[in-house]
Amino acid sequence: MRKLVAAITVAIATVSTAVPGQDSRFEGKLEPFLGEAKCEVQQVFKGGRFPNIVVGVDGTVLAFWGGVKVRRSEDGGKTWGDEILVGEGFMGGGVTVNEKNGEILAFVEHRRPPADLTVYRSRDHGKTWSLVKVVIKPDKNGHVPQMHMNEHGITLRRGEHKGRLLRPARYLARGEGKTNKERWPKTYTTAVYSDDDGKTWQTSEPFPAKGTGEAAVAQLSDGRIYYNSRRHWAPEGVNARKRWTAWSTDGGKTWKDLSLCEVLPDGSQRTDYGCMGGLVRLPVEGRDILLYSNNDCFGCRLNGTVWASFDGGKTWPLKRLVRKGSFAYSSLAAGRPGTKSEGWIFVLFEPTGYVARFNLSWLLQGLRTGNGGLPKWVTVGSSTQKR
Numbered sequence: 426m427r428k429l430v431a432a433i434t435v436a437i438a439t440v441s442t443a444v445p446g447q448d449s450r451f452e453g454k455l456e457p458f459l460g461e462a463k464c465e466v467q468q469v470f471k472g473g474r475f476p477n478i479v480v481g482v483d484g485t486v487l488a489f490w491g492g493v494k495v496r497r498s499e500d501g502g503k504t505w506g507d508e509i510l511v512g513e514g515f516m517g518g519g520v521t522v523n524e525k526n527g528e529i530l531a532f533v534e535h536r537r538p539p540a541d542l543t544v545y546r547s548r549d550h551g552k553t554w555s556l557v558k559v560v561i562k563p564d565k566n567g568h569v570p571q572m573h574m575n576e577h578g579i580t581l582r583r584g585e586h587k588g589r590l591l592r593p594a595r596y597l598a599r600g601e602g603k604t605n606k607e608r609w610p611k612t613y614t615t616a617v618y619s620d621d622d623g624k625t626w627q628t629s630e631p632f633p634a635k636g637t638g639e640a641a642v643a644q645l646s647d648g649r650i651y652y653n654s655r656r657h658w659a660p661e662g663v664n665a666r667k668r669w670t671a672w673s674t675d676g677g678k679t680w681k682d683l684s685l686c687e688v689l690p691d692g693s694q695r696t697d698y699g700c701m702g703g704l705v706r707l708p709v710e711g712r713d714i715l716l717y718s719n720n721d722c723f724g725c726r727l728n729g730t731v732w733a734s735f736d737g738g739k740t741w742p743l744k745r746l747v748r749k750g751s752f753a754y755s756s757l758a759a760g761r762p763g764t765k766s767e768g769w770i771f772v773l774f775e776p777t778g779y780v781a782r783f784n785l786s787w788l789l790q791g792l793r794t795g796n797g798g799l800p801k802w803v804t805v806g807s808s809t810q811k812r
Contacts, residue, residue: 451482451524451582452710453762458785460768466748469496469505470778475516476756478773478780479577481550482527484764488773488780489520493533497551501765502782511554512545518639519592521578523622530557530578530590530623538571539599544623557624561617564628570594570615576641576704576756584648586676590619591650593640594628609658614640616652618677633683634659634669641704642677645713645737650677653717653738655691655699665697666690668717670738688741688796689717689732695724703757703772707785712802713737714785718747718755718772726753729774729781733788740797745788747772747781 473491480486486498493511498504517532529547531554534540546557563569571594578592595614602608614637617626632640636658643651650673659665668689671680692700703718715738721730729752733743753775760766769782789803 451761452708453767455707455709455712455714455785457760457762457768458707458709458770460784460786462784462787462790464747464781464783464787465502466779466781467505468777468779469773470494470508473778474754474775475518475574476754476773476775476778477516477518477520477577478756478758478771479520479522479529480758480761480764480766480771481522481529482524482761483550484761484766485550486758486760486766486771487520487529487551489516489531490773490778491516493517493531495531495551499765501760501767501769502771502780509551509554512543512556514543515540516574517542517572518575519572519578519594521590521592521623522580523590524580524582525588526622528622532572532592534571534573538573538597540571542572546623559624559626561626562628564596564615564631566596566631568596570617570628571597574639574701574754575614576639576701577758579642579644581644581650581676583644583646584676586618586620588620589676590623591616591642591677592618593642593652593654595638595640596631597638605657609636611635612657613637614654616640616642616677627678629673629677630679632669632680633671636665637669639699639701641702643704643706643715645706646711649674649737651715651738652680653686653689653702653704655701656697657699658697665699666692666694668702686738686741688794690719690721692720693722693724693726700726701754703755703774705757705759705770707759707770708762716757716759716770716788717741718757718774720752721746727751729755729772731757731770731772731788731791732794733785733791735800735803736797742794742797742799743788743791744794745791747783748774748779751776
């Protein structure tokens, strides 16, 4: 393993370069993710569901759950503090860390949506929370989006809209059909974005596929935004059991280049219903390493697995099993440079409220998927297993 890490480090040092416009406070080197291969799992919540996990600008790891509470870790996920109540209601997902000022925004709906929304803000890395008034503008169809139950939001780090807050959202079309068969073709995902630190939110153009919901976003090193969505329904003859993706080149205002990602499962592969998945880009300068989490099972929500892409979502050549047992909704986050969370990757998952923390070295020992190859700057040799 020491020889493996040394080989990887040499390869990175040879070719890694910073990308103009990146913020060095939040983009670091790859080496911290390449220590001795480790994966540790512990339970942080009992009962309930609906995960979101983020890392504050100071490196505090915050695991959000249910209706709505949070536990904090100040030592990179090794130990966790007591539960803190964020606000009364129903988990809205999309927890967003504002990297400009360190604030954290949590979205709480009063019940299963459509429902009234309350937004809470923390200015002390999740220790205390207060109500904040926000305005969310409707989309072009006149629909104010619902928040439940998307992956965490992001702060854009580069490009014309640097500093913008962006989080996925959705329109559920409840009331537009008596059955799911009637309603799902009218539902769609969107995103909401704010240029005033979360006071006012605009709603993006709809994602270019109907029947979608529970999405995730990541910004790549060239400024583009990658959108990855669950899908509950698709027209006859179209596969709704894999993840659907699109891109934005205007800071999350519009989406284009819709495609089906054949390698990433959308929950159980025996049903069109899908499952919320986690997504994160590792904060590595000049590299677009994306990780995705979901269950990897034909007819069940079992076998929690993480997939890795080294080219910004074009291919997904590696995967590794995190948990063999029950595994449903999940959320991913990555540690921040220069903090105690550095080098760690975190996945919070249902149904039992566990957090797994692992590093890239551990993931590199996973299975080859056959979807693309590993780049030259990742020399894994015999550490990966062919599928």
